[in-house]
Amino acid sequence: GESVGLHLPTLSVQEGDNSIINCAYSNSASDYFIWYKQESGKGPQFIIDIRSNMDKRQGQRVTVLLNKTVKHLSLQIAATQPGDSAVYFCAENKTPGGSYIPTFGRGTSLIVHP
Amino acid sequence: SQTIHQWPATLVQPVGSPLSLECTVEGTSNPNLYWYRQAAGRGLQLLFYSVGIGQISSEVPQNLSASRPQDRQFILSSKKLLLSDSGFYLCAWSYGQNTEAFFGQGTRLTVV
Incomplete structure (x- = not known):
């Protein structure tokens, strides 16, 4: 089974809008979270990560928010561009058994309309 | 810098045939390796x-096996492919516990 799940399978936005992709995780012991971007036919690529001692981290046009109370993670993309169209996965680096293995959710497909 | 190589990019195999997918990592030693x-x-x-090594x-019992004959080489195998292996x-x-994973470009396997 998947210990990391996503609320929405598809998100459509207009170019220039801000995008928010949400993720729920189930393992309260997880202490490291990563967002990946996967373009069609390619392997996932790292976007941004956050450790459990933080609740917010910013990168270039991206921000990750972590709410440990409700076990929720979000990825915000500012001024979304057509090149941002891809599937986005959140992942946690701990299995329920305690192993440090990247565990992925189903993914959200982001579609950016010009 | 570290790189990961995975081949082939696409593969069409008949049901019942064997499988061998290879992955190698360069530029690092003793990495954690994964097949997804x-x-x-x-x-x-x-x-x-x-x-x-070794x-x-x-994680999932199935028709596949994996081997790590060298530190930076990871092989995914099957003796007899099923349609469901597509x-x-x-x-x-x-590298390490709380670091990101780096992915290869993937292999699209179609079992016919």
Whole structure:
């Protein structure tokens, strides 16, 4: 089974809008979270990560928010561009058994309309 | 810098034929290595992971096996492919416990 799940399978936005992709995780012991971007036919690529001692981290046009109370993670993309169209996965680096293995959710497909 | 190579990019194999997918990592030593499978519209399902030479852990019992004959080489195999083995196979590596994973470009396997 998947210990990391996503609320929405598809998100459509207009170019220039801000995008928010949400993720729920189930393992309260997880202490490291990563967002990946996967373009069609390619392997996932790292976007941004956050450790459990933080609740917010910013990168270039991206921000990750972590709410440990409700076990929720979000990825915000500012001024979304057509090149941002891809599937986005959140992942946690701990299995329920305690192993440090990247565990992925189903993914959200982001579609950016010009 | 570190790089990961995975081949072939696409593969069409008949049911009952064997499989061997190879993955190699350059520029690092003693990496954690992973094989994932991705079905259409789904997330990444972990198949195998390895923390060292000869050390393989299986997450999902199935028709596949993995081996790590060298530190930076990870091989996914099957003796007899099933139709259900079709999918997008991804190799990845990471270093340490709480670091990101780096993925290869994937192999699109179609079993016919």
